Amino acid sequence: MHLIDRINDKEENALIELMNMYGDYLLRTAYLLLEDHQLAEEVVQDTFIIAFEKGHQLGDPDKLKSWLTTIVINRCRSQMRKWSWKNIVPAFDWVKEEAYNQTPEVELLAVIDNQNVSKAIQTLDYKYREVITLFYFNELKISEIACQIKTKETTIKSRLKRGRMLLGKILEKGEGVVEAGERKIKKST
Known part of the structure; x- marks a missing residue:
């Protein structure tokens, strides 16, 4: 059974699997668009809630990542309309990076x-x-x-x-x- 079918059946394990698969990707996207880590986390949480509630709207299960990205982008736009963002941006400290053998x-x-x-x-x-x-x-x-x-x-x-x-x-x-x-x-x- 495809992941989206399991989500449509309201399986909590499917939602957890979805969050593990796309959470970091969506968080990075939201952060880069919103400039605020906490707000980005909120947007990603909203995205997963929307996906869990409206998974039946996804026509092609192979486009799950694209669908989630669209939801994140729309949620970020919605946040941008609500607030004026002029915050100083923290660095990408929270983004996982590979460790290299550098000085x-x-x-x-x-x-x-x-x-x-x-x-x-x-x-x-x-x-x-x-x-x-x-x-x-x-x-x-x-x-x-x-x-x-x-x-x-x-x-x-x-x-x-x-x-x-x-x-x-x-x-x-x-x-x-x-x-x-x-x-x-x-x-x-």
Whole structure:
């Protein structure tokens, strides 16, 4: 029996399995769109509740991940309409990363780079942040993004191009860049 069929039968174990399969993916997506970890968690919880209650609306069980992503995007948009978001963005500390055998200095520079890119992305308008998140972090194709957010592919391409250009300008200017002093990093002499 397919997972969505088990969800339609209101099996709690199926919901837990669904949460284990897609929880991290949806949380990362929501966080990148909303800039707030707690709010992202709330949106993902709402997404799973909606999926559990309305699983029968999913026509093709093979499109479960896409359907869940659409729900998350819509919930994030709803949150963005309710509130004005101008919060300072924490780094991706909560995102799991593979540990590499690197020197502490290289790891520290990678953390700072991550924070700089994160802050730069968060300064973009939502429409650019949304397509950049879906394209680069969720690795969706342009056609999939267009389908998810119900926009033309050409619009997605223009938003990606404009978003990359704005992101480049922000990073060039150093706006929102984490300074070594902010992280209390002492430069060795």
